[in-house]
Amino acid sequence: MGFSDSIFFRRDFLIATHHRKEDAIGPVFREKFEANIIVPENFNTDVFGTFSGEIERTGTPLETARRKSKAASEAFNANLVIASEGSFGPHPSLYFIPADDEILLLTDYENNLEIAVREVSTKTNFAGKEVKTRDELKSFCETSGFPDHKVILKTVDEGHSTIIKDIQSWDELQSTAEMLLAIYGKLLIETDMRAMNNPTRMSVIAQAAEKLANLMNSKCPRCKTPGFDVGKSEPGLPCSLCKLPTESTLKHVYICKKCGYHEDLYYPYKKTFEDPQYCQWCNP
Ligand SMILES: [Zn+2]
Ligand SMILES: [Zn+2]
Structure with a gap:
């Protein structure tokens, strides 16, 4: 799949960072979209909160990323902005294991489009x-x-x-x-969790960038709007023994945020039956 027919091909991307996140994001976007990466000088993202606690962050990570993006777009007159926000703490589902939770947000102010990805990794030195x-x-x-x-x-x-x-x-x-x-x-x-002082975090941001680029290239089959993504997942994967529906995921529903078109993807984890040990009927 080429990226050359993308609406993002060869455009100017402003990366709203002052912690050298362009080192992780830039190469991915140059390779896939032949992007011209712009990093503003003197864009102080610390006003949106610091990891070391001098300034509290308010709102969800996605809201913070949105505010950074908007501020950068206005200050530097940019219509394509990538903003990022990381959080560190216990893994959301694997308790007591520290995790790096990265949000990467692309906003296309020209086409009124927002595409976000989340990358949660246990690869972190956070302590x-x-x-x-x-x-x-x-x-x-x-x-x-x-x-x-x-x-x-x-x-x-x-x-x-x-x-x-x-x-x-x-x-x-x-x-x-x-x-x-x-x-x-x-x-x-x-x-120190600031990207430029934390190569492990930098590699997680690079993974998030890869994910974002691929999602930007995933288009709605009907209206061709980029960012065609899983909107919800539904349980009901049948048990291999009793054939009754379990709590495990049966399908993902891809939903276009623009036109509402949706498409089911059955067995997203390449598994057509659940093991009876996870079945609430066979193993209550
Ligand atoms: Zn659509
Ligand atoms: Zn069963």
Whole structure:
């Protein structure tokens, strides 16, 4: 499937980032759409919330991405904008496992189109720990991949009065930490989740970019609007033993947001029967 007949082919894409996310997104869009990637200088996305907690994020990640996109479109007079928003915390379905949850949003202001993807990955170093000794500090840094991945130091007083970022070397980290430990007796060390300081996150954003590009190339069979995507999934996959419907997914329904056309895709996970161990009739 070529991308050359796409409405996105060879257009100017503005990436609303100041954390070098273009390093992950740019190559995918250059390859597939021969995109001209534009990265605005001085676009400060920190006003929409920071990971290290100085500025609280308000609204859902998708809403935040929308606000970033709109602000960038207006400030730089761009009609095709990619905005992204990442969240970190427990995996939404695999409890207690940390996950990187990335939203990537394309807005085409010229054609009044919005296409979004979500990539949830357990590939993340997201962590934080209170430490009191040099050894604890060192072991945290080893697990989190420092110095390729950066870390953030915070004092443990109310409101974290001191937050130190962009530490480049182990020597620098150690001397800074020792200074804080001498004053406070302990400190908080956290992984830096900003894309440019976190190669693992950068690779998850690249996966999301791949997903977004493919969805942009998925067109409604009726009106040809890009972004033809799964709108809902329906349960009812039959059990292989009793043949009754189970809670497992039977089909995905693709829905066009523009014209409402929909199409069923049965057995999206390439499975026509469910194992009786997941059947509520055979194994209640
Ligand atoms: Zn349509
Ligand atoms: Zn059954």
